[in-house]
Structure formats: C-alpha cells, structure tokens
Amino acid sequence: MDPTTLQSTGETLKWLLTIAWLLPLFGFVVEIFGGWWGGRHSKSAAYLAVACIVTGFICSFSALITWGCSNHWAALQGHGDSHATESHDANSTEPSHQVDAHGEHAKDEHAKTDKHGHGETAHSESSDAEGHDTAAHPAAEIPRSQLIYTGLFYRLARFGSLDISLSYYIDSLTLVMFTMVTFIASCIHLFAIGYMADELTDNYEDHQVHTSHGHLHRPGRFYRFFAFLSLFSFSMLGLVLAGNIFQVFIFWELVGVCSYFLIGFYTERQSASNAANKAFIMNRVGDFGFLIGLMIIWTWFGTFQFGDVAVGKGGSVQPGLFSMARGSDGQLRLHIPESGVTEVVFKNKDNHIETDGNGEQRTIPYYLLIAAGLGVFGGCIGKSAQFPLQTWLPDAMEGPTPVSALVHSATMVAAGVYLVGRFYPMFTPEVLLAIAYTGCITLFLAATIAVVATDIKKVLAYSTISQLGYMMLGLGLGGWAAGLFHLITHAFFKSLMFLASGSVIHGCHHVQEMPQMGGLRRKMPFTAYTMLIGVIAISGLAVPYWTLWGEPIAFSGYHSKDAVVATALTFSKLNGHPLVFFIPLCGAGITAFYMFRLWFYTFAGKPRDHHVYDHAHESPWIIVLPLCVLSIFAMFCAFGGENGILYKLLLASEPIALANGSVPTADQVTAGLMNISLSSHEQIHANHAQAGLLALVVAFSGAFAAYVCYGARWINTSEIKVQFAGLPRFLVNMWGFDELYDIMFVRPSHVVAGWCSAFDRKVFDGFLHGCANAALKVSAWDRQFDETIVDGAVNAVGNWTNSLGRSLSVVQTGRMRNYVMFIAVGLLGVFAALIAFFPST
Amino acid sequence: MDLNCSLFVGAVLFVAGVVCMATKRNGIGVLMGVELVLNAANLNFVAFANYTRLGLDGQVFSLFVIVLAAAEAAVALAIALSFYNNHLTIDVDKANQLQG
Numbered sequence: 001m002d003p004t005t006l007q008s009t010g011e012t013l014k015w016l017l018t019i020a021w022l023l024p025l026f027g028f029v030v031e032i033f034g035g036w037w038g039g040r041h042s043k044s045a046a047y048l049a050v051a052c053i054v055t056g057f058i059c060s061f062s063a064l065i066t067w068g069c070s071n072h073w074a075a076l077q078g079h080g081d082s083h084a085t086e087s088h089d090a091n092s093t094e095p096s097h098q099v100d101a102h103g104e105h106a107k108d109e110h111a112k113t114d115k116h117g118h119g120e121t122a123h124s125e126s127s128d129a130e131g132h133d134t135a136a137h138p139a140a141e142i143p144r145s146q147l148i149y150t151g152l153f154y155r156l157a158r159f160g161s162l163d164i165s166l167s168y169y170i171d172s173l174t175l176v177m178f179t180m181v182t183f184i185a186s187c188i189h190l191f192a193i194g195y196m197a198d199e200l201t202d203n204y205e206d207h208q209v210h211t212s213h214g215h216l217h218r219p220g221r222f223y224r225f226f227a228f229l230s231l232f233s234f235s236m237l238g239l240v241l242a243g244n245i246f247q248v249f250i251f252w253e254l255v256g257v258c259s260y261f262l263i264g265f266y267t268e269r270q271s272a273s274n275a276a277n278k279a280f281i282m283n284r285v286g287d288f289g290f291l292i293g294l295m296i297i298w299t300w301f302g303t304f305q306f307g308d309v310a311v312g313k314g315g316s317v318q319p320g321l322f323s324m325a326r327g328s329d330g331q332l333r334l335h336i337p338e339s340g341v342t343e344v345v346f347k348n349k350d351n352h353i354e355t356d357g358n359g360e361q362r363t364i365p366y367y368l369l370i371a372a373g374l375g376v377f378g379g380c381i382g383k384s385a386q387f388p389l390q391t392w393l394p395d396a397m398e399g400p401t402p403v404s405a406l407v408h409s410a411t412m413v414a415a416g417v418y419l420v421g422r423f424y425p426m427f428t429p430e431v432l433l434a435i436a437y438t439g440c441i442t443l444f445l446a447a448t449i450a451v452v453a454t455d456i457k458k459v460l461a462y463s464t465i466s467q468l469g470y471m472m473l474g475l476g477l478g479g480w481a482a483g484l485f486h487l488i489t490h491a492f493f494k495s496l497m498f499l500a501s502g503s504v505i506h507g508c509h510h511v512q513e514m515p516q517m518g519g520l521r522r523k524m525p526f527t528a529y530t531m532l533i534g535v536i537a538i539s540g541l542a543v544p545y546w547t548l549w550g551e552p553i554a555f556s557g558y559h560s561k562d563a564v565v566a567t568a569l570t571f572s573k574l575n576g577h578p579l580v581f582f583i584p585l586c587g588a589g590i591t592a593f594y595m596f597r598l599w600f601y602t603f604a605g606k607p608r609d610h611h612v613y614d615h616a617h618e619s620p621w622i623i624v625l626p627l628c629v630l631s632i633f634a635m636f637c638a639f640g641g642e643n644g645i646l647y648k649l650l651l652a653s654e655p656i657a658l659a660n661g662s663v664p665t666a667d668q669v670t671a672g673l674m675n676i677s678l679s680s681h682e683q684i685h686a687n688h689a690q691a692g693l694l695a696l697v698v699a700f701s702g703a704f705a706a707y708v709c710y711g712a713r714w715i716n717t718s719e720i721k722v723q724f725a726g727l728p729r730f731l732v733n734m735w736g737f738d739e740l741y742d743i744m745f746v747r748p749s750h751v752v753a754g755w756c757s758a759f760d761r762k763v764f765d766g767f768l769h770g771c772a773n774a775a776l777k778v779s780a781w782d783r784q785f786d787e788t789i790v791d792g793a794v795n796a797v798g799n800w801t802n803s804l805g806r807s808l809s810v811v812q813t814g815r816m817r818n819y820v821m822f823i824a825v826g827l828l829g830v831f832a833a834l835i836a837f838f839p840s841t
Numbered sequence: 842m843d844l845n846c847s848l849f850v851g852a853v854l855f856v857a858g859v860v861c862m863a864t865k866r867n868g869i870g871v872l873m874g875v876e877l878v879l880n881a882a883n884l885n886f887v888a889f890a891n892y893t894r895l896g897l898d899g900q901v902f903s904l905f906v907i908v909l910a911a912a913e914a915a916v917a918l919a920i921a922l923s924f925y926n927n928h929l930t931i932d933v934d935k936a937n938q939l940q941g
Binding site (some may be wrong): 336812813814815816817821824 | 862940
C-alpha cells in the first residue's frame with residue numbers, strides 16, 4: 001500500500017468519524033434551544049436526535065468498512081495466519097477454514113444489515129469480496145503503525161513542549177467502539193420515543209413525589225431528555241475519538257456531567273437527586289486519581305499524545321506516550337543504576353532511546369510509572385463502578401430506563417474499560433495485576449448481590465458491575481482483546497436486557513419489583529423472548545459438542561466470556577494466583593443463576609399480583625423494534641468466536657508484542673520487580689477448550705439451580721431465606737458497603753461539618769456580630785456628635801445672622817425723609833469725627 | 842468778597858436744601874431741596890475755581906453737576922408722575938413700601 005492511499009484513507013476516516021461525533025452536539029444545541037418554541041407536545045426533538053445518531057451510525061459503519069476495504073482485512077487475515085502458523089501444533093484450525101468462517105460472517109452481517117435497512121449492503125458485499133481477495137495473499141503484512149491514524153483537530157494551548165489539543169487516534173478499536181456506541185444509542189433513542197411519550201404533556205403527574213396538594217404536577221420534559229441523550233452520545237464519542245489523555249479527561253468529565261443530568265432527570269424525586277449526586281461525587285473520587293496520573297505524565301513525559309505526531313513541516317516526529325514507554329518492541333526498557341531507584345527509559349518508535357537536549361537519556365522512575373497507571377486506573381474504577389467505588393451504579397437506576405440502558409450498560413461504564421484498553425501500553429505488570437484483582441473482587445461482589453435483588457433494574461445493575469469486573473479481569477491478565485471483546489458483546493446484550501426491562505416496566509405501569517410480576521410472557525411475548533435471548537447470551541450457554549459450520553451453537557456472551565475465562569486459566573497456570581481463575585468461574589455460575597432467576601421471576605410461573613398482571617400489556621412497536629434488532633446482535637455479533645470478525649478487528653489494535661506473551665526479563669528480575677508472565681495467544685488457545693468446558697458446566701448448573709428454585713419451584717426459596725437469615729440480609733444490604741461508607745465517610749464528614757458549623761456560628765459569627773455591634777455603637781456616637789456639635793454650630797451662626805438681620809431691619813423705615821435725616825446726621829457725624837481726629841487740618 | 846463769603850452762602854444754601862428735603866412731604870418740594878443742595882455744591886466749586894488755583898477744573902465740574910441735576914430732575918419727575926398715577930398723591934410719607 002502506498003502512503004498516499006493510506007493518507008487519503010486516514011482523511012476519510014477522520015471526516016466520517018468527526019461527522020458522527022459532532023452531529024449529536026448539533027442535535028443537542030438545536031434541541032435544548034428549540035425545545036422552547038417546539039412546544040411540549042412535539043416529538044420533533046426526538047426525531048432530530050434519532051436522525052443525528054442514526055446518521056452518526058451510518059458514518060461510523062462506513063468508516064469501519066472504509067478501514068477494512070483499504071486493505072486492512074488483509075491485516076486481520078495476516079494477523080490470524082501468522083498466529084496460526086506460530087501455533088501450528090496447538091491450533092487445529094486450518095487457515096482455509098478461517099477464511100470460510102470469515103466469509104460466513106460477512107454474509108451474516110450482510111443479512112443483518114438488510115434486515116435493518118441501513119443501506120450498507122454495497123459496503124458489506126465489497127467487504128466480503130475484499131475478505132476473499134486478500135485472503136488469497138496472506139503475505140501482505142502491513143506494519144502496525146500504519147493501522148493507526150493520528151492527527152490534530154485544534155490546538156487549545158501550548159505550554160513549553162506540552163500541547164493541550166483536540167486530536168484523534170483512530171484504530172480498529174476506535175472504529176468498533178464508534179459503531180457499537182452509535183448503533184446502541186440509535187436503538188435506545190428509538191426506544192425512548194415510545195418510553196418517554198408520557199412526558200409529551202403540559203401537565204405531567206409524578207406519582208412518586210408527594211406535595212401538600214397531592215402528587216406533583218409539572219410540565220413534561222420530552223425535549224430536554226433527548227437533548228441530554230444527544231449530549232451524552234457526543235461526549236462518549238469524543239472520548240473514544242480522543243487522541244490524547246487530556247482530551248479523554250475532558251470528555252470523561254462531560255460524560256460524568258451528562259450522567260448526572262440524566263440520572264437526576266426526575267429531579268423532584270429526592271431519591272433521584274441523591275442518586276445523581278452520589279454518582280457524580282463518587283466519580284470525582286476516582287477522577288482525583290486520574291488527575292494525579294495526568295500530572296505525573298505531564299511532568300515526566302511532557303506530552304499527552306497517545307500516538308506519534310509529526311511536528312512542523314520538517315517531518316520530525318514527536319513520539320507519543322505509547323512509543324516512549326514501549327518503543328516498537330513493546331517492552332519496557334529498564335535502567336538500573338548501581339544505587340537508587342529503577343527507571344524506565346523512554347524510546348521512540350524506531351526503538352531508539354530518547355534523549356533530551358544534553359544528550360542524556362530521558363527516564364521516569366519505575367514507581368512513578370506505577371503510580372501514574374494506578375491513578376488513571378483510579379478514574380476507570382470510578383467510571384466503570386469497580387470495587388470500591390461500585391455503590392453509585394445501582395442507585396443510578398433512578399433515571400429513566402433508556403438512561404440506564406445507555407449510560408449504565410453500553411457506554412458510560414464502558415468508558416472506564418475502554419480507557420484501560422486504550423492506555424494499556426502505559427500499565428506496568430504491577431498495575432495490571434491490581435486491575436485484575438479489582439475486577440475479580442468486583443465481579444464476585446456484584447454477582448452475589450444480584451442474587452438477592454428484587455428490583456428488576458437493580459438485578460441488571462449488579463449484573464453490569466459484575467460483567468465490568470470480568471472485563472477488567474480479562475484486561476488485567478493480559479487478555480486485551482478478550483476484555484474488550486466482552487465489552488462489545490456485553491454492550492449489546494445488556495442494553496437489550498435493560499430495554500426489555502424498560503418494556504416490562506412500561507407494560508406494568510411503572511412496577512419494578514419482581515415479586516409483583518410473574519407469568520408476564522403470556523402478556524408480552526416479544527419482550528419475554530428477546531429478554532430470554534439476552535439472558536442466554538450473558539449466561540454464556542451453548543450447545544455442547546454440536547457445531548454448525550464448524551462453530552459452536554452459542555450466543556455472543558459465550559464466546560467473550562470464554563475468552564476471559566481462558567485468559568484467567570492460563571494466567572493462573574503460569575503465575576499461580578488461583579483466585580483469578582476460580583472466582584470468575586464461580587461468577588459464571590452465579591451469573592447464570594441470577595439472570596435466569598430474573599427471567600423466571602418475571603416472565604414464568606403464575607401471576608403473583610393480579611392487579612399488575614391484568615393491566616400489563618405488550619409495549620408499542622417502537623419499543624419492541626429496538627429489542628428485536630438488539631436481540632439479533634446479542635445473538636450473532638460475536639459469531640465465529642475468536643476467529644470471527646469482531647475479535648479479529650479488536651485484535652488488529654492489540655498493543656505491540658502482547659500476542660507473544662511475556663516472561664520477566666533479566667532486568668526485571670534484577671530490579672526485584674514483580675515476577676509476572678503474561679500469557680501468549682497460543683498458550684491461551686491451548687487452554688481454551690478446558691476453560692470453556694468448565695465455564696459451560698458451571699453456567700448450566702447455575703441455570704439449572706435457577707430453574708429448580710424459581711422456574712419449577714421444587715425448592716421453596718423463602719425457607720432457604722429463613723434458614724440462612726443472616727446471609728440474604730447481608731447481601732440485600734450490598735455487603736454493607738453503603739453502611740460502611742456511611743460510617744467511614746458520610747458520618748465523619750457530618751461530624752466534622754458539625755464542628756465546622758459550630759465553629760462558624762460561635763467564633764466567626766460571634767466575631768462578626770461583635771464587629772457589627774461595635775460599628776453600630778461608634779456610628780451612634782458619631783451621629784450624636786454630628787447632631788449636637790457640628791449641626792449646633794452651624795445652626796447657631798445661622799440663627800444669630802437671622803436675628804441680627806431682623807433687628808437691623810427696623811432701621812429700614814421706608815420713609816424718605818428719615819433717610820435724608822440719616823444722611824444729614826451721618827454727614828455731620830463724619831465731619832465731627834474728622835475734626836475730632838484730625839484737628840490740625 | 843472773598844472765598845469765605847462764597848462758602849458761607851454755599852453752606853446756607855446746603856442747609857436750606859437739606860432742611861427742605863427733610864421737612865417737605867410734597868415730592869416736588871423734596872426735589873427742590875435736592876436742587877438747592879446741588880447748587881450749594883456748584884457754588885462751592887465755582888468759588889474754589891475763582892479764589893484758588895483750582896482754575897477751570899472747578900467750573901467744568903460745576904457744568905457736569907448742572908447736567909447731572911437736569912438728568913436727575915427728569916428721572917425724579919418721571920418717578921413722581923408714576924407715583925402719582927398709582928397713589929393719586931405725591932406725599933413721600935405714603936411711599937414707604939421699602940420698609941424693612
């Protein structure tokens with residue numbers, strides 16, 4: 001491939017993604033201002049939002065196809081082939097077979113796009129053809145750096161060598177995320193038109209807010225909801241497109257503030273406003289770590305750019321963060337001084353050592369690199385609701401259900417996982433282990449709580465936290481593509497399930513408690529069976545030993561969860577750490593249990609609350625349609641598993657040299673660093689069958705247990721609850737985390753705040769009041785002085801002048817003859833005086 | 842005849858004028874008193890011109906005084922007429938509106 005073609009492809013991708021990114025912002029501006037004159041009954045805001053996001057999806061999907069057509073399918077295939085040849089003994093799949101699978105998938109995708117009428121058939125066909133063509137020339141390996149397009153939109157500021165800029169970083173991960181986010185957001189926008197229709201009124205009655213005059217009445221906020229949905233999509237897309245860590249941070253905060261608006265959408269409800277505050281504040285805790293990480297990076301690396309950027313016209317290249325840390329061989333180069341701390345030497349993309357102006361090699365102390373990684377991961381903990389900041393996400397279910405689906409399953413919480421994936425080259429093995437254990441704890445914690453939750457959305461919320469734990473675990477254990485694979489598949493089936501639960505809530509007139517439901521599949525069949533697809537997908541069930549065209553008969557969750565579990569098994573075989581394998585394995589069983597419990601509780605059995613059941617109805621088509629579309633993707637988006645196109649696409653962006661695994665280098669051993677080997681692809685592949693089988697057995701037993709307890713009801717669960725009274729209460733209390741935080745943070749802050757306010761009232765207020773009183777006294781004296789002395793003196797002069805004038809006025813008789821007399825007498829007086837005083841003259 | 846005789850006549854005239862101004866209630870009488878006083882001053886000017894080295898200056902001054910007296914008489918008569926139009930009398934004791 002010649003450079004000009006690559007460049008023009010890069011330009012095309014840039015513009016397509018920029019359009020997809022900025023359209024929702026345009027939509028937001030028009031909706032938020034147009035909402036006033038559009039009226040409360042108009043759906044125009046919704047149509048505009050849908051138009052923006054669907055156009056965004058078309059642009060993103062075209063970008064994905066463009067990326068593929070410009071020979072990168074060959075890169076995918078080459079990647080797979082080289083992988084296959086490296087692992088010829090372990091990998092029983094022949095290259096030709098992979099080509100077949102690829103072809104099948106492309107056709108399948110073709111069929112899907114036909115169904116949705118997205119008009120991308122031509123692209124699909126061409127991609128199909130490309131796939132076959134290039135498969136014939138697997139030798140066309142493309143250098144990795146050419147798969148990444150970076151560039152600058154706009155420079156915001158420049159401090160010395162540090163640029164604060166808006167830039168982009170496009171690789172296949174960006175493209176897949178764009179397509180996924182815009183697609184799911186499109187479905188959710190459509191769903192929300194139906195779900196939020198009761199806001200299309202001037203007088204919305206909120207049944208959950210009680211005022212002294214009965215329920216609260218307020219104007220509907222239909223347009224505002226869609227405006228925030230658009231802003232949210234814009235922020236998320238900006239985060240994915242961002243080419244530097246600072247831009248990520250900007251959009252990170254925008255995503256946070258949008259979630260704040262949307263969680264607190266029913267702002268009059270105390271619970272909703274509390275939940276919004278909680279989500280925002282807990283995210284701030286994580287973001288504090290993020291900021292620390294940013295500062296370390298700024299100080300030591302002097303750049304925020306992910307990729308290498310060309311500086312000026314001379315073609316000189318300033319290395320980005322990834323090149324500096326990892327070079328082109330993907331290894332951290334350590335410098336161990338005789339005394340002092342171990343340092344990491346910066347490299348450029350040709351793997352040469354970076355030097356500063358004096359020819360000294362530029363380095364960062366190893367422990368600071370760990371701190372930076374942990375700091376950035378701290379942000380991810382907050383955003384992706386990982387232990388110990390997981391408690392905000394269940395509360396965030398106070399928002400309308402489309403918000404839960406968009407913000408809390410597919411996009412916002414995905415941002416944390418995405419950032420871990422994007423920032424992967426900067427994480428040292430120690431940080432990765434921390435990530436893995438965080439994920440491990442989170443997935444177990446949340447899964448156990450989900451077992452006892454009775455609110456249908458809360459079950460899904462805990463399930464989300466648990467699945468995010470899986471992703472973090474996969475990423476932390478070196479299964480980069482596995483973790484992100486699970487992110488994508490999870491986004492599809494979890495948004496499906498959230499929307500289905502929204503449909504249930506809509507159909508049951510805002511009843512969310514599962515004990516009041518039951519038997520609903522007879523009333524709302526579409527919702528029930530699309531939900532069942534989601535449940536099977538997330539549980540990772542498959543038909544064992546049977547294959548269809550060489551592929552296991554399974555939905556998307558099976559493939560991605562298997563990938564994570566296989567990574568975990570390989571890691572624990574290499575390094576010990578048995579927990580990181582057994583906990584996700586148990587988690588798989590618990591996941592199947594609570595998901596089937598949800599389905600049986602809601603849709604199977606006999607109706608438990610006849611009032612709810614009698615009034616339940618299937619939702620309108622605009623709610624059901626997105627469910628059907630998403631269910632197709634939940635089934636097939638991971639088709640082909642690790643040979644499928646989605647996994648291959650992700651693999652094309654995998655950080656350098658991760659595929660071959662790593663063992664601790666001599667340097668690392670000398671420096672006394674943590675002794676961790678990352679598993680290579682072929683090692684994982686070797687363990688795949690074993691891990692998959694174990695996970696499948698566990699998942700089936702979980703599902704069976706759910707059937708026993710809640711489907712067939714052979715076991716009375718209430719008796720179990722009575723027998724182990726403590727445990728369910730412990731779990732219902734969410735492991736006591738809310739109480740723990742209450743005791744650890746909330747109450748101490750209340751106490752300290754009490755002290756502060758007492759200090760304020762006693763000391764500050766006392767002082768201020770004293771000052772004010774003294775000023776009053778002084779001014780009273782001043783007034784006295786003014787009124788008596790100053791005014792008295794002035795008045796006395798005035799009065800004296802007045803009385804003098806009055807007494808002198810007697811002289812003015814007005815009689816002319818008197819005046820003549822005065823003149824004469826006066827003249828005589830003057831003469832007399834003259835004679836008296838000057839007698840000599 | 843010498844300067845003192847002339848000054849004596851002037852003084853008599855002056856006193857007669859002042860007494861006339863002070864005693865007459867008729868506005869025209871008062872005006873006549875004023876004329877007497879002015880002419881007493883004229884007589885002094887002329888006498889000093891004649892008997893001292895004042896020379897022609899004294900006579901010029903007396904001419905000025907005569908002209909001024911004519912002007913003053915015209916104004917005063919106009920005031921008297923106006924006063925008579927308003928009050929049907931020229932008794933100066935009735936003209937006491939400037940009383941303080």
